[in-house]
Amino acid sequence: MTIRLEPRLATPRWLSPVLTVGAVVVALTISGLIIAFVGGDPIRSYVHILESSFGSVGVLSDTLVKATPLILTGLACALAFRMRLWNIGAEGQFLMGAWGASAIVLIPVLPAGSPAILVIPAMMLAGMLAGGLWGLIPGVLRARLAVNEIIVTLMLNYVALAWIQFWVFGPWSESGFQQTKTFPREAWLPRLSDFSSIVSGFGGLTVHLGLVFGLVAAGLLWLFLERSRFGYEIRLIGDSPRAARYAGLDIAKRLIVVFAISGALAGLAGMAEVSGAVHRLQDHISPGYGFTAVIVAYLAKFRPGRVIAAAVLFGALILAGREIQPSGIPAMIQGIILFTLIIADVLVRYRVRIEGGGPFRRRAADVAAEAGGPAGGA
Amino acid sequence: MDLGLIATAGIAAGTVLLFAAIGEILAERAGVLNLGVEGMMLMGAVAAFSVTLSTGNPWLGLIVAMVVGGLLGLLHGVVTIHLLADQVVSGLALTFLGTGLARVLGEGLTNASAARLPSARIPLLADLPVIGPILFNQNVLVYVGFLLVPATWFWIERTRPGLHLRAVGEAPAAADAQGIGVHRLRLWYVAIGGILAGLAGATITIGVNPGWFGDQTVNGRGWIAVGLVIFARWSPIRAAFGAYLFAAITPWILAMQGVDTILGLPNPFLPGRSATFFLEMLPYLFVISVVILGSRGALRRRIGAPAALGVPYVRGERGH
16 A cells, blocks of 8 residues: 655645644644643643633733734744745844843933833834844845854844843843833833723723734735735745746845844834833743744744734633643644644645555556656756 | 863763764755754653653663654654655654643653663773773763764765665665665654654753753753754764764853852852853854854855755655
8 A cells, every 4th residue: 555645736725724724623632632641631721721811801802912922923934934934033033122122211222201102113113123133143144154044043042032131130130030120101002901091891901002013014014925026026936946046036135134024023023022011021021932933824824814813823822821731731732733734734735645556556656657757857 | 160070071961962963964864854853852851751750760761762752753754755744844843842742741840850871980991091081981871972973974984774875865866766765764764863862862861961851951952963963064973073062061151150250350150140141142152153164164065965955755756
């Protein structure tokens, strides 16, 4: 018996979404079995995740707060992956963005008491700049010296973490704790609860303006990728680098630009997190947003609109996961989902043929395959 | 600062990197990039530690760790070789999966202490001046590492199966025409890579640095091993030099943190002083510089990287 994969000539439109949902279901089933194996109750765990992330308006708002950095870092990964650039450094770019935004308040770059209308844009700019520069390092190394961007982006994550720790343990430490002082109100992104005097239903809702950054960024990225010449070229390079080279595209230049934008998006995520949710810089500012972003981007098939939906799902997992024991369960579920997704992706691209026949039939199939591809190459 | 102690600790910790890097070299020489080393090491580490803890037998823990690593390697192999999935994404998935699963399985083990594999003093050799105590008074796994390096080199460069290994990594179509089973051989070497990554994980938890500390147990060393392979330009001998040298950085950092004054000035790197975090960046900056140097060498010489690395082999199709 042999298993053959034949490329699909035509893919039904329903196949990809059905297989994607199927992959998530299979992944949750496998995860459930593992949870049961280590002595947990999978049903109760899943019900708990659903209740504590979508069960009421209040927790839904908290879910969206967790989804906000995932949307922006997810977009960062989706853009880079679309060009087949493996930016696994969104975590580090997020941290540097958070640092850059904090620097505006803590160095301070702007004098204390500056109005929010100045402070917030300055923080956004600083966050995007810091994240973008951090993204430029692997971009330039890859474009100019052909250095593997996966290793560099991963290593820079660790460097960025140590950089943050230096500041929050050292110069910016608040009386020896591993965190800075709370930012002044001018440096806070507005939350829904700030408007509870106008709309009483907004009381206690933590959703902040960063969510709007994420939605706007998704829209802009969609326009950029699908409607601009530059975006078309990036997609071309991702789908067929050889064709792009024959077309005379300067791949190195576009690679650097994409890495800078990708880093800036992740940096904006870091800014939104310190300014909108935490209101200070601290050690453990990210529960791995930049790594989850890889899976978000992959689940969304690198499409900006779907990144939002995937980010909300994983935001729920991160929010609810904080209370689930053992604590590794959310990370494990993420890993299994990514695995089933890539297998589903194979099923979208290829048709699986299981041939039961004896040696005679197999030989016939080989002959057919060889006849299909010209010997000696064309 | 005792250089002898730093070197001794470097050799011990270098063994961890050595196993992982040699495993990755074998997989990559066969043409399969496996970025799941970090995940496989964590799974090997937790498997070795928890089996040793519950049975009291570290040898059993070692075997289970290698089996677990091999199974994860097989998973990556089947998904990328037979199902033609992207090797980068599958490797990343393996790291996520291994990290999460290891944390789940290792829950509650953080304060436990298990038996560890014995250390052995090699008679005569250990009496050599200077290098004797550094090289020959170590954990048994360190000696396995010493033997593995020349053995792997000999296997790859001087034997017929090693020639087949290089063939499927450099020119799979030609190897296929010669009757070498490209898919089978690649799967086999990815599995061996996984076994060695599992061994690397076990080397940490029941060998040179015993205990389970969640994902801090491996702390990026799987990625460092992947970087070392590029630095070593796919040679087990250069990988061994890189692994031992690189691993000496960490004990050197610890030594730096142990003195009160440097050149007569108060030591800014004492734990609790924030400059210590700049020391913690060093290993990762070192990997980046090493990968830059490695890439430049590979670029200049146009050799080193297996030609078919990362390209799935489909009979009758040309690689893209």
